[in-house]
Amino acid sequence: GAVVSQHPSWVICKSGTSVKIECRSLDFQATTMFWYRQFPKQSLMLMATSNEGSKATYEQGVEKDKFLINHASLTLSTLTVTSAHPEDSSFYICSAASIMDTEAFFGQGTRLTVV
Amino acid sequence: AQKVTQAQTEISVVEKEDVTLDCVYETRDTTYYLFWYKQPPSGELVFLIRRNSFDEQNEISGRYSWNFQKSTSSFNFTITASQVVDSAVYFCALSVGETSGSRLTFGEGTQLTVNP
Numbered sequence: 001g002a003v004v005s006q007h008p009s010w011v012i013c014k015s016g017t018s019v020k021i022e023c024r025s026l027d028f029q030a031t032t033m034f035w036y037r038q039f040p041k042q043s044l045m046l047m048a049t050s051n052e053g054s055k056a057t058y059e060q061g062v063e064k065d066k067f068l069i070n071h072a073s074l075t076l077s078t079l080t081v082t083s084a085h086p087e088d089s090s091f092y093i094c095s096a097a098s099i100m101d102t103e104a105f106f107g108q109g110t111r112l113t114v115v
Numbered sequence: 116a117q118k119v120t121q122a123q124t125e126i127s128v129v130e131k132e133d134v135t136l137d138c139v140y141e142t143r144d145t146t147y148y149l150f151w152y153k154q155p156p157s158g159e160l161v162f163l164i165r166r167n168s169f170d171e172q173n174e175i176s177g178r179y180s181w182n183f184q185k186s187t188s189s190f191n192f193t194i195t196a197s198q199v200v201d202s203a204v205y206f207c208a209l210s211v212g213e214t215s216g217s218r219l220t221f222g223e224g225t226q227l228t229v230n231p
Contacts, residue, residue, distance in 0.1 A: 034218055043206065044160075044221045091158055097217065104210075104217065106160045 002028045004096045006107025013084055013114055021079045021110045023094035029074035030096035034104060035067075038091040047092075050077050084114040117142045119209050121222035128197055129230050136192045136225045138207030144168075149183065149190045150208040150219065160206070166190065197229045 003026040013019050023033055032051050036044040048064075050056040050071035058064045068080040077096070081088055091111050097104035118141040128134045140149065147168045153161040164174065166183050174181045178195045194201055204226050208219040 032217075036219075043223045044219075046218050046220075049218060093158075093160065095219075103162075103165060104219070106162075109158045109160075111158065 002026075002096075002098075002105045004030075004094065004105045004107040006094055006110055008110055009108055010111040011113070013112070015085055015114055016083055018080055018082045019084055019112060021081075021092055021094075021112075023077045023079070023096065023107050025075045025096045025098075025105075028096075028098050030077070030098055031074065032097045032104075033071055033077035034095045034097075035069060035077075035079050036093050036095070038093065038109075040091075044093065047079075081112065084112070086114045088112065089114045117144075117147075117209050117211060117220040119207050119220055119222035121205075121207055121225050123225045124223070125226045125228070127228045127230065130199060131196050132229075133193060133195050134197050134227065134229075136194075136205050136207075136227065138190045138192065138222060140188050140190065140207070140209045142209060142211055144211040146213055147209060147211045150206075150210070151181065151190075151192050152206045152208065154204040154206060154224070156203075163192075163205075194227075197227075199229050199231055202227060202229045 005024045007022045035047045038044045047062045048056045048058045050069050052071050052074050056069035071077040093109040095104040095106045120139045149166045151163040171183050180193045182191045204224045206224045207222040210217045210219050
């Protein structure tokens with residue numbers, strides 16, 4: 001299967017700071033990328049969908065000004081958690097799909113801890 | 116709207132036992148895809164299977180098998196002769212539309228513990 005690399009795999013930051021998470025498709029062009037969030041012992045919930053070159057579409061209840069998504073190229077999407085608070089501590093995972101593909105491939109995930 | 120239900124929150128078995136993880140889905144779309152993923156403690160999602168709505172054939176892959184029944188909207192997963200390494204959270208997921216490379220709706224997950 002195709003490879004999606006997510007970085008960093010874990011990060012600890014202070015409350016009030018911003019954190020950027022990168023999601024890269026290494027061997028294919030990702031026209032669409034998805035960002036999911038998973039709180040401990042819970043399921044994965046879609047936060048937003050981004051298409052290359054256009055604004056992301058956010059799910060209901062997700063603050064677009066807090067979770068900034070940029071999908072500037074066909075191989076890179078970034079999620080920036082702005083002014084992070086302890087309640088933003090979670091596991092964030094991206095997936096990427098190409099227009100030619102019939103499957104979305106997941107990155108390894110990023111465990112964010114806000115202290 | 117789509118929904119995936121995994122009624123079993125936790126299952127505990129002894130090694131070598133067979134175990135079935137249940138998954139029931141809801142969608143009004145006639146074209147959709149169903150998935151199973153394994154999530155070990157490290158967190159990454161390990162893809163296990165994808166099945167489209169037009170293919171009701173059951174599938175076997177080693178110790179894993181899947182039973183897809185549209186009549187009951189179920190896509191159950193059986194592990195035969197379970198091993199300690201099978202311990203993980205397993206998610207069933209659904210995507211709708213003609214390509215499966217779209218947004219996924221996940222079930223709540225089933226924590227499987229296989230004891231030696």
